[in-house]
Amino acid sequence: MIEYIPLFMFAAVCVVLLMGYPVAFSLAGTALFFAFGGILAGIFDPSYLNATPSRLYGLITNQTLIAVPLFVFMGCMLQQSKIAENLLESMAQVFGRVRGGLGISVAIVGALLAASTGIVGATVVTMGLISLPTMLKKGYSPAIATGTICATGTLGQIIPPSIALVLLGDVLSSAYQQAQQNQGIFSPDTVSVGDLFVGAMIPGLILVILYMLYLLSVAWFRPDLIPHGSTETSSEPQAPKSILRDLTPALLLIVTVLGSILSGIATPTEAAGVGALGALLLAGARRQLTGTVLRDVCQSTTKVTCMVFMILIGATLFSLVFRAYNGDELIQHIFSQMPGGEITAIIVVMLVIFLLGFILDFIEITFVVVPIVAPVLLMMDINPVWLGIMIALNLQTSFLTPPFGFSLFYLRGVAPDHIKTTQIYKGVAPFIGIQLLMLIILSLWPGLATWLPDIVY
Known part of the structure; x- marks a missing residue:
């Protein structure tokens, strides 16, 4: 019975x-409960807890994790500079x-x-406020409109710079x-956040293309759900110069952050600093940088x-x-002991992560x-970059899967009252299927995640 205590810990x-x-106190509290219970029962060596201070010091001084507040600051600042609103207007003119x-x-x-931001909540809320009223006004089905916004908002999970990839990389x-x-084996080799950033680019791009193909197919075969394109644009098209002006800030920031990583000029943490400064300058250039905005951004960060x-x-501690x-x-x-070796192990882990996504957040x-299963999977000679991208794609579903998908909560908070929650659930179902399809594609062709990192590094 004692050997199964770790499973009891996980279940608890x-x-x-x-x-x-709260997640943090649930993890720490459960760990301490089992530790002190084991000490009283004489089955836990209290000397193991002596490693806690050094572990926590190493955590706080981890340079990789400095990218977290910097990317969060960048995302919050961009939310204030109204880049999303201008981008949507320009793209609607291009594809109108x-x-x-x-x-x-x-x-x-x-x-x-x-x-540009890597923050799911900010993207979903911003897109919900800006695009949802327009899509409904143009005749889009509420399910299609809400599903598209929720799904595209979660792209911040897989497309770098992603907070999820930073944490997963560590x-x-x-x-x-x-x-x-x-x-x-005692080797200095490790898995860097930069590896995951580069490895996620091709799968992220394919996922966006699959989203677009789905929307195109619905528009062609179900015109009652998505109207004809000619009814979606205004009578006065935007000038190419104006479209380019709206696209330039976001593209410049993307090229600066990701380009510095790909070229080897900067580490992801250094690139995060560049991105935070760039977002600050963009907000200033758009005359959105006020004392109130800076205070709110700093508080959110x-x-x-x-x-x-x-x-x-x-x-x-857990x-x-x-x-x-x-x-x-x-x-x-x-x-x-599982039949099928590493293939069965991967399937079981992916299934567990997917099911847990219904009730737990990606951070949890x-x-x-991940710390429990990843070492065992990596001992089976599974490519760590491929494993990281597979887990990231799977974690992305945790933002969409009812009833606790955070994207659903974010959009529900800004959606009109006449939009039913069941319509939002119905709308995200096809996109969950697309993400599962992307997982299958990546499992069949691992090179989609490993080819670019092998070239760049």
Whole structure:
């Protein structure tokens, strides 16, 4: 019975999270409960807890995680500079004569905002306020309109710079080092956030294309859900110079941030600093940089950063106690007994992450599930970059899957009252199917995630 305590720990923390307690304190509280309970029962060595201060110090001084507040600051500042509004107007003019052109415009703008901010909540709320009324006015089905906005808003999970990829990169780096140590390999090689950023580009682009193909097919075969393109534009087309002026700020920021990473000029953390400064300059150039705006952006950045680091602290303590009970060995034993080897293990892990996405946020899954299963999977000689992109794509579904998908909550908060929640759920269902299709495509052709990092690095 003692050897199954790690499974009881995992089940206990899931139950506590479902009861509505904060993630950070659920992780830390569950860990301490099992640690002190084990000490009283004489089955837990208290010396394991001596490693807690050094673990926490290493966490706080981790240079990779500095990218989190910088990218959050960049996203919040861009939200204030009204770049999304100008982008949507310009894209609607470009694709206005195409069937489903407005929907395609929303998908493209969502992708550009994802590549500019990396923050799902900001993208969904901004697109919901700007594009949802227009789509409904032009005759789009409420389900199609809300589903498109929710799905394109979650592109910030997979398209770099993504907060999810930053956090996942840090967790996978630790898991990769642990896997090598378990195999008796002592190598300086690791998994960097830059690897995941580069590896996510092609899958992210394919996902956007699949979204657009879906919208085009609905526009052609179900004109009652999406109107003809000629009814979607105004009678006065926007001048190419004006369109270029609206596109330039976002494209310039994307090229600056991602280009500096791809060229090797800057690390992801340094590129995040460049992006934060660029967003600040853009807001100033648009005369949106006031004292009130700067205060609100700083407050939002501080709240998100504190939340992430508190969860990291709780996850570190949980991981420490979990491994003290030999949880990693238990998971390795379970996986090794599965028929089919690494293929079955990958399928089981992906299925568990997908199902947990119905009830848990991506941060919770990243810090509870990934540290447990990743070292075992990496010991099976699975490519860490491919594994990271697969997990990121799977985690993206946690923002869309009812009933606790955060994108659904974000859009519900800004959608008109006459839009039913069931319509939002119905609208995201096809996009969840597209994301699962993308997972299958990536599993069949791993090179989609590994080819570009092998060239760049």
